[in-house]
Amino acid sequence: xxxxxxxxxxxxxxxxxxxxxxxxxxxxxxxxxxxxxxxxxxxxxxxxxxxxxxxxxxxxxxxxxxxxxxxxxxxxxxxxxxxxxxxxxxxxxxxxxxxxxxxxxxxxxxxxxxxxxxxxxxxxxxxxxxxxxxxxxxxxxxxxxxxxxxxxxxxxxxxxxxxxxxxxxxxxxxxxxxxxxxxxxxxxxxxxxxxxxxxxxxxxxxxxxxxxxxxxxxxxxxxxxxxxxxxxxxxxxxxxxxxxxxxxxxxxxxxxxxxxxxxxxxxxxxxxxxxxxxxxxxxxxxxxx
Amino acid sequence: xxxxxxxxxxxxxxxxxxxxxxxxxxxxxxxxxxxxxxxxxxxxxxxxxxxxxxxxxxxxxxxxxxxxxxxxxxxxxxxxxxxxxxxxxxxxxxxxxxxxxxxxxxxxxxxxxxxxxxxxxxxxxxxxxxxxxxxxxxxxxxxxxxxxxxxxxxxxxxxxxxxxxxxxxxxxxxxxxxxxxxxxxxxxxxxxxxxxxxxxxxxxxxxxxxxxxxxxxxxxxxxxxxxxxxxxxxxxxxxxxxxxxxxxxxxxxxxxxxxxxxxxxxxxxxxxxxxxxxxxxxxxxxxxxxxxxxxxxxxxxxxxxxxxxxxxxxxxxxxxxxxxxxxxxxxxxxxxxxxxxxxxxxxxxxxxxxxxxxxxxxxxxxxxxxxxxxxxxxxxxxxx
Numbered sequence: 001x002x003x004x005x006x007x008x009x010x011x012x013x014x015x016x017x018x019x020x021x022x023x024x025x026x027x028x029x030x031x032x033x034x035x036x037x038x039x040x041x042x043x044x045x046x047x048x049x050x051x052x053x054x055x056x057x058x059x060x061x062x063x064x065x066x067x068x069x070x071x072x073x074x075x076x077x078x079x080x081x082x083x084x085x086x087x088x089x090x091x092x093x094x095x096x097x098x099x100x101x102x103x104x105x106x107x108x109x110x111x112x113x114x115x116x117x118x119x120x121x122x123x124x125x126x127x128x129x130x131x132x133x134x135x136x137x138x139x140x141x142x143x144x145x146x147x148x149x150x151x152x153x154x155x156x157x158x159x160x161x162x163x164x165x166x167x168x169x170x171x172x173x174x175x176x177x178x179x180x181x182x183x184x185x186x187x188x189x190x191x192x193x194x195x196x197x198x199x200x201x202x203x204x205x206x207x208x209x210x211x212x213x214x215x216x217x218x219x220x221x222x223x224x225x226x227x228x229x230x231x232x233x234x235x236x237x238x239x240x241x242x243x244x245x246x247x248x249x250x251x252x253x254x255x256x257x258x259x260x261x262x263x264x265x266x267x268x269x270x271x272x273x274x275x276x277x278x279x280x281x282x283x284x285x286x287x288x289x
Numbered sequence: 290x291x292x293x294x295x296x297x298x299x300x301x302x303x304x305x306x307x308x309x310x311x312x313x314x315x316x317x318x319x320x321x322x323x324x325x326x327x328x329x330x331x332x333x334x335x336x337x338x339x340x341x342x343x344x345x346x347x348x349x350x351x352x353x354x355x356x357x358x359x360x361x362x363x364x365x366x367x368x369x370x371x372x373x374x375x376x377x378x379x380x381x382x383x384x385x386x387x388x389x390x391x392x393x394x395x396x397x398x399x400x401x402x403x404x405x406x407x408x409x410x411x412x413x414x415x416x417x418x419x420x421x422x423x424x425x426x427x428x429x430x431x432x433x434x435x436x437x438x439x440x441x442x443x444x445x446x447x448x449x450x451x452x453x454x455x456x457x458x459x460x461x462x463x464x465x466x467x468x469x470x471x472x473x474x475x476x477x478x479x480x481x482x483x484x485x486x487x488x489x490x491x492x493x494x495x496x497x498x499x500x501x502x503x504x505x506x507x508x509x510x511x512x513x514x515x516x517x518x519x520x521x522x523x524x525x526x527x528x529x530x531x532x533x534x535x536x537x538x539x540x541x542x543x544x545x546x547x548x549x550x551x552x553x554x555x556x557x558x559x560x561x562x563x564x565x566x567x568x569x570x571x572x573x574x575x576x577x578x579x580x581x582x583x584x585x586x587x588x589x590x591x592x593x594x595x596x597x598x599x600x601x602x603x604x605x606x607x608x609x610x611x612x613x614x615x616x617x618x619x620x621x622x623x624x625x626x627x628x629x630x631x632x633x634x635x636x637x638x639x640x641x642x643x644x645x646x647x648x649x650x651x652x653x654x655x656x657x658x659x660x661x662x663x664x665x666x667x668x669x670x671x672x673x
Contacts, residue, residue, distance in 0.1 A: 064501055
């Protein structure tokens with residue numbers, strides 16, 4: 001146990017082999033101090049770490065519902081303020097709880113200006129319930145509710161721009177990372193916690209059954225997501241895009257490498273892949289990579 | 290807070306907000322809905338004027354307000370919220386969750402009808418929607434009972450780790466004026482010390498706990514059984530807490546009941562032929578209607594959850610007619626109060642009838658009550 005005692009999340013959870021989310025969580029945990037309260041939305045992370053009477057958490061941890069992690073955290077922060085306790089509050093949720101069912105409640109929390117770090121582990125689908133499409137599911141992805149078929153080539157909606165929604169709330173710290181860059185994650189978490197007011201970090205965490213990749217391909221997929229330009233490492237401080245060290249040596253790769261290693265995109269035709277390449281190219285322009 | 294132990298002529302909402310301020314919660318959060326609004330407006334103003342030191346969080350919905358107080362409670366804070374009708378229904382998922390997490394939330398429900406059709410007036414449809422959520426559900430007849438229940442509610446919630454809802458009839462109590470005694474901070478403190486849960490029972494870094502983990506079938510049913518047993522057992526705590534409080538804050542009553550243990554109150558002859566069972570403010574009108582009825586008694590249900598089945602059976606089983614009057618329906622079945630009462634009086638041999646009254650603010654007059662009594666030899670369900 002000694003080796004893990006500062007990691008706040010102990011070994012022995014029930015996540016899938018090669019789970020991208022759990023790798024990212026470890027990187028987040030390395031950046032937290034012991035005086036932190038964690039609030040978890042319903043999802044894989046809650047299910048795989050807290051099967052009663054066991055728990056993998058060494059920090060105070062609360063799960064209430066799927067959609068209400070944000071207001072629950074607001075309430076915790078208010079009680080801490082009243083009792084003059086300097087404890088940090090960090091929310092962990094998936095993309096379903098963030099982009100869809102929890103969005104209005106997140107907006108309320110950001111509007112209140114509560115000093116809470118919200119972390120979204122983005123698997124681009126409802127992984128826990130069996131890979132249904134969410135507001136984060138990218139165009140063209142095959143999920144069980146956006147299945148491919150005679151009349152469909154997967155999800156027909158574009159991924160919701162959650163980063164812009166966070167920025168529109170005037171957050172002082174907004175960042176994006178992926179499970180392939182644990183040090184980047186840890187650094188961003190530390191920076192977010194040092195910034196006054198609410199902050200938001202979303203981390204792309206490949207889902208082995210959802211993306212239909214092999215258990216040893218999680219990190220590769222998370223790295224190619226960055227290199228393709230589809231999920232660049234981003235950081236906004238005070239609303240301004242700041243350069244990321246990893247992006248300095250950035251060499252764009254065609255999206256094919258990223259898409260074709262994943263079962264959820266294997267049905268795509270060259271014309272459709274070209275459409276996704278357009279999204280990546282546009283990203284490189286927008287983010288000045 | 291400006292209040293004292295003397296009788297004041299106050300609006301019901303004002304009486305409740307003054308009492309809540311004197312209870313000194315740590316965190317309050319609410320969302321506006323008629324007829325609850327006056328309560329939370331007052332509480333916001335007390336804080337703005339520097340008369341109260343709680344954190345007051347504006348929520349973007351009732352669902353958020355309930356979630357905020359849930360979080361604050363999990364972090365060891367004393368919390369308060371208030372809602373009505375649609376707002377209560379929007380909170381529902383959080384209400385079940387708070388009870389399951391054993392968090393001592395306290396909330397006022399200014400009882401109001403549920404749409405459609407949309408209607409802002411009083412009935413108990415909203416309260417009945419949370420019947421099975423695992424909360425203690427108390428009902429007030431008048432302003433003083435509403436005030437008393439709020440203090441007692443915190444005592445119950447914080448000692449039993451069960452959330453408590455205080456039901457007050459919308460408009461009839463919230464917007465009317467009555468003489469009422471508001472307990473001051475000192476009196477309340479004698480009864481209700483500052484809330485400090487034990488380390489290891491709330492979110493605190495000194496002793497980390499996992500709250501709200503995943504329960505498989507093997508453990509889930511045991512947790513639910515325990516919660517049910519604790520809620521049932523709370524009848525004794527309620528009686529004790531009620532009697533203790535009324536000793537500290539006695540208040541004048543117009544009609545001295547023959548029996549009152551906090552769970553039920555009985556007014557009427559020692560051996561009534563007809564027993565009316567009802568909850569909330571209509572009890573006052575029923576008492577008025579019974580002035581010239583020497584064979585009819587009223588059993589007022591003060592605590593709907595836990596359900597005082599034993600007390601009801603004691604009063605009900607020797608009557609000839611049982612008359613259950615209630616302000617809610619369970620469409621396609623008998624009213625919820627009627628079904629609960631009948632489940633607890635297996636030995637009753639007389640005629641029972643169920644009267645749905647006052648829906649959406651429909652007036653319950655003394656004349657209607659007399660007609661209900663007249664019709665009580667006929668069993669079945671009737672709307673008035």
